Amino acid sequence: MRRLLFFLLFLPMACIDPYVVEVEQGEQLLTVEGTITTAPGPHVVKLTRGDTYGSVFQGLVRPVRQATVIVRDDLGNVTFLRESSEQSGDYLTPAGFVAQVGRSYTLQIQLATGEVYTSLPERVETVPEIQNLDYQVVRIPVEGEINDRSGVQLLVEVNDPSDQNNFYFWRTGVSTFILKTRPDLFTPRPSDVNPSRDPQPKDCCDTCFQSEAISNQGIFIATDDTFNGLSTRIPAGFIEDDGIRFVETHRAQISQISISAEAYRFLRLVKQQTEISGSVFDPPPANIRGNMISLDNPNEVVLGYFMAGAEARSEIYINSTELEFQQPVSIIPDDCRVLPNTSVDPPVDWNP
Template sequence: MKNRCYPKRLGWLMLLALGSCVDPYRPPEVTAPDSYLVVNGFFNSAPGTTTTIQLSRTQNLTDSKTPPAETKAQVTIESGSKVSYSLKEGSGGVYTLSGVVPQANETYRLRIRTAQGKEYVSDFVPVNVTPPVDSLSWRIENEGVQINVNTHDPTNNTRYYRWEFDETWEYTSPYYSAYELKNNRIVSRAEDVYRCWGSSVDKTIQLGSSARLSQDVISQRPLTFITGTSLKLGLRYSIQVKQYALTQDAYNYYDQLARITQNVGSIFDPQPSQITGNIRSTTNTSELVMGFFRVGTVQTRRIYIAKTQLPYWLTQTGVYTCLVDTLTPSKIIERQPAIINEFDASTYLTTSFDCVDCRLRGGVIKKPDFWDQ
């Protein structure tokens, strides 16, 4: 099945970010009259998991709104032995399937019928069993922390890999705030805004292959580098990596997609070209479809890095000036500053809110459920 992404004859279309797999490519701003289906799908064969297929549409670079979701579609997964499973529509063009585990020796394909009567179908693809992540290693280099992934397949059957990761970090504000002003009264602070947890999801395409090696081993494959002064290393940092086994066709698709979406920046970089996936339109063979349908398992691994394990690096909190003043209650009501603590019987230590409220640097005060593991 042929799916053509970024064809030259489209002009310069913006490729939507496919879940956590793709960064949008932003070439010179032009317009294009057509909108094409974007399919982000992975049939998860791990027991107890939910399969999610997300459908959306491309849009012009001039459009500032959220990319339109493809809703009210009929989405099914079909096996080579002609068993069909219907996905349930949720919100925002997300379709899910629970309680179904793909059979190891079976093949599957995705079928989509939109509310407008257009039909799309993928190739039949095998179930890729992903080997475990052997380890996530890190080392100190270049005044920062380099994190790598290691894995292998003793059967030498995988050869092609893809990784996704998300990060979580714990940090604090420069000052602890014990009081706050409410209804012109100084009261004990109801919420602790001193300690926060930030998070991010990597949106690059991370690939690796052992196809040219005698053994199916991936050793010290770089995932991410964190500058030593980064807020991510403020107190404690965690990274969770997801590993997927790919077919060679899927690897080639993501590799070409990565070259276009992540490397274009000069005339010496790869230029936009046609990308062939495994989904096509059955109602209009010339219509373009963006995406690659896969079936398989996913392996995960998480590590933690504490500040105490690192050299003394001065964390850049984003707050460069914290002027502290002593004010009386009447002045506090007049100026509305952040209150640190009592100074004496009649005055309080005060500063700016970005010096006491960690949420102003993008974090949340609720500790993640996994954090103490």
């Protein structure tokens, strides 16, 4: 039997050739994201190219560099944007540039390869002030997890004007909060220079002020179809509790921006697509065209939207003792000054 098995090992065996799937390279779509407002700048226009699909999933989103980007108003005034030296593909307006209510603005782009793109005009409408900014704790159950996700939902009170149809867009600004760390627990990583795994406490510092640009968790928009001319309270932002941001005092900022009806419809479609549940009843995802077009090839699909609007800002201080639910505190075993955007001194305008 052993000889038979040994003999069978040397018999020719059938080989299975691997099936090579040839996937057509996806089209690289230009994406434009930018908003100019009546608030002080600089305002940012971000240019990227993304692959729709492909066989190599590396670098799918690439910044578009060395483009010429300008903003032109309906009076013919031209403002050139400069490319950021810190973030490739970001183009910044001059610091003193602000949009003007009643003016219409067009974004124009010429790539280094010569292609030219333009947006449709966006008119800046007035925006009411934020009458009051409040918050509430929101808990989000997570399937398979014991602890809920949670965070602070920002609520704005707006007195909507009755003489026009208003479209609102909200985005969070820079948050500043008291950061607590544990330098007494500092333990360096073992190395040839320092092979010890024992804690080496640092003398300073356990309390800093950290600033963080927090992106809104979702798209917050509204139209006044149901509250035209009335005062209303609307969810306008959400800041997730990561166990660090709400340990003590947190200052949150919110911007309320007037947008065009076309911009509202675009954001509503994006919001609907990002909130699909994944069931068979969901509409299939699709590229949503914005207000950018190619002057060389009108059939080219350009993603994103260029918006212009008036902006009103407000801020609120959130004390951790007033939150009815918080995440467990995250331990940071180091000097708080080694973390980015921190200072042991409070901001000059810190006034909780």
